[in-house]
Amino acid sequence: MIKQQMKVGPKGQVVIPQLIRESTGVKPGSLVVVELTKKGILIELPRKSENLELLAEGYRKNSKRDIGITREFSAVDSEGWREW
Numbered sequence: 001m002i003k004q005q006m007k008v009g010p011k012g013q014v015v016i017p018q019l020i021r022e023s024t025g026v027k028p029g030s031l032v033v034v035e036l037t038k039k040g041i042l043i044e045l046p047r048k049s050e051n052l053e054l055l056a057e058g059y060r061k062n063s064k065r066d067i068g069i070t071r072e073f074s075a076v077d078s079e080g081w082r083e084w
Contacts, residue, residue, distance in 0.1 A: 016043070 004017045016026060024045060026032065035042045 014043075 002017070002020055002023070004020075006014050006017070008014055016032075021027070026045070031046055033042075033044050033046045035044070
């Protein structure tokens, strides 16, 4: 187990230590899930099903196009993205 104390920046950002990033494959732009638990704050990598949910949530917040999210993501299958 790797444990390290980190400081929270003025915008609420926390740097994930390099050793942890390297051992988990986290790179700039990687998605992580932040969850409030009974023990505190948990930061973890999303499960495959959560990846799509997080992507859809970001799409809903940032999209200005008038197109249904269901149609957009119907191109996703269990193997990954299909061409549309």
